[in-house]
Amino acid sequence: MSNSTKLAHSLLRQLIEIGISDFVVSPGSRNAPLLIALGEAAQKQVIDLHTKIDERGAAFFALGISKASNNYVAVVCTSGTAAANYLPAALEALHGRSKLLIITADRPARLRKTGANQTTNQVNLFQGISTHDFSSDIDIEPLLKSGPVHLNVQFDEPLVSAEKTDWLAGLRVSPRSYDNQVNGKLESTTGVLVVGHDRAGYTVSEITEFADKLGWPVIAEDPLSFPQAVAHTALFLSDPKISEKLAAQNVVVIGRTTLSRSTNNFIKLAKNLIVIDPRTKDIDSKREGNLILSQLPNEVVSQKSDGSDWQIASDLTANIITELDWSEQLAIVNICKSLPTQSSLFIGSSRPVRDVEAFCKPRSGVQVLANRGLAGIDGNISTVFGIATEFESTYAILGDLTFLHDISALTNRTDQNVRIYVINNNGGGIFSTLSQAGVDNFESLFGTPHNLDLVKVCEGFQVKAKSVSNLDQLQAINNEPVKGLEVVIVEVPNREINAKILKDLTQRVSSAVRIGINLA
Secondary structure (H helix, E strand, C coil), X not given: CCHHXXXXXXXXXXXXXXXXXXXXXXXXXXXXXXXXXXXXXXXXXXXXXXECCCHHHHHHHHHXXXXXXXXXXXXXXXXXXXXXXXXXXXXXXXXXXCCEEEEEEECCHHHCCCCCCCCCCCCCCCCCCCEEEECCCCCCHHHCCCCCEEEEEECCCCCCCCCCCCCCCCCCCCCCCCCCXXXXXXXXXXXXXXXXXCHHHCCHHHHHHHHXXXXXXXXXXXXXXXXXXXXXXXXXXXXXXXXXXXXXXXXXXXXXXCCCHHHHHHHHCCXXXXXXXXXXXXXXXXXXXXXXXXXXXXXXXXXXXXXXXXXHHHHHHHHHHCCCCCCHHHHHHHHHHHCCCCEEEEECCCHHHHHHHHHCCCCCCEEEECCCCCCCCCCXXXXXXHHHCCCCCEEEEEEHHHHHHCHHHHHHCCCCCEEEEEEECCCCHHHXXXXXXXXXXXXXHHHCCXXXXXXXXXXXXXXXXXXECCHHHHHHHHCCCCCCEEEEEEECCXXXXXXXXXXXXXXXXXXXXXXXXXXX
């Protein structure tokens, strides 16, 4: 039996025995020893094997499974540019501390820098992720602690062995536990708790228990996971006077706050800032705060804060939101309100994730996921398909450019129950709300209208799709159970109109809340 086959068997057996059950692969030559062995393991129903022809999409698919399962998921490719296509997902996993196991096949080290075919330096290919470069057996388990890991496996010829062996005989699977570190004591007086969208890797229940001990108002970038959160804070805190009125002596921030300038400006007003995030030990080592904690404290001594002004501001804002006409914000509010319990929701970057934070009422019963490590629009459809492997039904809200950016994922479409809502405003809607709005050449550089019939685009991939252009049509679809892969194109007013809607609504919120909390 070839050394390459033996090495593949040894590596994969170790991974299977520590509980890694999902492997995402793309076809290739140099990774043949791994692919053949994985095929044998899948035939014996020892693992779940997923084949994706595009390495970029494959990595995001694996990332989605990892997010949903909280376990390491392996993604396997051949050498050369195939490995480089993992970079976007690798960086997302790094900054989100996701458990992505990257396995790249490689030529022997002696062939590097010789002009050999499909050979480049794959060691430390992914910035911030250490490479374990090897051509013989190594102990894998100690390497899998938290966050992404890169294994670069040197396979020499012959890659395929005619000799067969039952390399899975006597397999003993003992899954590893990846529990979060909850330890220590926090003493404070009154304040506000702010929870970033990715929760610094902590579970909703862990943060809810911590929040209950604090007894402070809660600002959640993901309101769909925290029913006790104050609704619509991103809207009413955009008024500096309101933000100053509600400013807290102490603010505790769990994870990163990456969505709203208004929330971050509010945090800056605190006299005492406490940051809780494991990433402060390595990835975000320059985070600033009066106290930096790398673990969520399990013991809390604090005073309950009066949240009456917060509730008044929230209620007044909610009243104004109910008066919204057809818009992307109204569509997203309706979608999130209609989601069935025990389902999952993936929210795309740019406008959708911000609209959920600002406009949706806090609720529970939905597992909410997003790529907030680097918050890119790369690979979002692929991530959704990976998440869907762990749920009976999965929903996603994506912008039109985000959807088109990963449209190739539809070539390997899922057979799970997935409904993707595409908010179609014909381009990059978020840019119409940012400082570059109105600059010369805005449409060609930022707006980037695609002018495509997205229903026909989906049908070209043999994917079911329909469009809606009003609330009644949308609600009718929301009331139907999801069956297989469905795409709903939500046609909304253009980007300029949406920017005006947001500006006018924010001004109305500001006036109402100022009066309500005695600022007028």
